[in-house]
Amino acid sequence: MGDSQFDTLMIMPKPKVSEVTTTVATEKDAITMADAIVGAGLAACVQFWPIRSVYRWRGKIESGPEFRLSCKTRATRVTALIQFILAHHSYEVPEIIATPLSGGLPAYLKWIEQETRRSRLTFSPPTTRKRVSRSSRTA
Numbered sequence: 234m235g236d237s238q239f240d241t242l243m244i245m246p247k248p249k250v251s252e253v254t255t256t257v258a259t260e261k262d263a264i265t266m267a268d269a270i271v272g273a274g275l276a277a278c279v280q281f282w283p284i285r286s287v288y289r290w291r292g293k294i295e296s297g298p299e300f301r302l303s304c305k306t307r308a309t310r311v312t313a314l315i316q317f318i319l320a321h322h323s324y325e326v327p328e329i330i331a332t333p334l335s336g337g338l339p340a341y342l343k344w345i346e347q348e349t350r351r352s353r354l355t356f357s358p359p360t361t362r363k364r365v366s367r368s369s370r371t372a
Contacts (some may be wrong), residue, residue, distance in 0.1 A: 241339075244335060244336040248308055248333035248334050248335055249307060249308050249342070249346060250305065250306070250307055250308060250333075250334045250337070250342050250345050250346065251305075251306055251307070251308050251311050251331050251332060251333050251334060252303055252304065252305055252306075252331070252332045252334055253276070253303075253304045253306060253311060253314050253315065253318070253329065253330070253331045253332075254301060254302060254303050254304070254328070254329070254330045254332070255301075255302050255304075255318050255322070255327055255328055255329050255330075256284070256286065256299040256300065256301050256302070256324075256327070256328045257299065257300050257302065257322070257323070257324075258299060258300075258323065258324075259300065260281075260283070260300055262300065262323065263281040263300035263302055264281075266279075266302060266318070266321060266322075267279035267281055267302060269317075269321060270302075270304055270314065270317065270318075272353065273317060273352060273353055274348070274349060274350075274351055274352045274353035275304070275306060275310055275313055275314040275317055275349065275352065276304035276305055276306040276310075276314060276349065277305050277306065277344060277345040277347075277348035277349050278304070278305045278345070278348075279302055279303065279304045279305075280302070280303045281300050281301060281302045281303070282300065282301060283298060283299075283300055284298070284299055284300065284301045285297070285298055285299070286298075286299050305334075305345050306345065306349050307345060307346050307349045307350075308333060310349050310352075311331045313352065315329055315331065
């Protein structure tokens with residue numbers, strides 16, 4: 234390999250970029266959530282894929298298909314992103330996990346920071362929404 238920006242990974246002493254993950258019930262929900270998050274400027278990229286979850290809910294072991302979303306954002310946008318997910322999520326208690334990224338390809342990390350510099354949020358969260366528990370949703 235040559236001497237280019239793609240030859241090394243950057244390790245950051247204080248992470249400037251984070252990954253926020255959540256799950257939703259359907260692919261349609263995943264597309265809607267991903268489009269809204271990126272459209273609002275709260276993440277540079279949202280990837281999603283189908284998973285199967287096994288979890289305890291209200292004393293019962295449940296299992297079902299879901300879609301996991303992985304949102305890449307700057308560390309200073311994590312709180313706003315979490316609030317946005319909560320405001321638009323259909324689950325009663327959604328999975329939302331934020332993980333600081335300690336390193337990565339410098340050009341990619343810089344791109345995430347650039348794309349999430351300003352919020353493009355142009356709409357308010359819905360004032361009413363139907364909350365569904367994981368076990369009562371339809372797949």
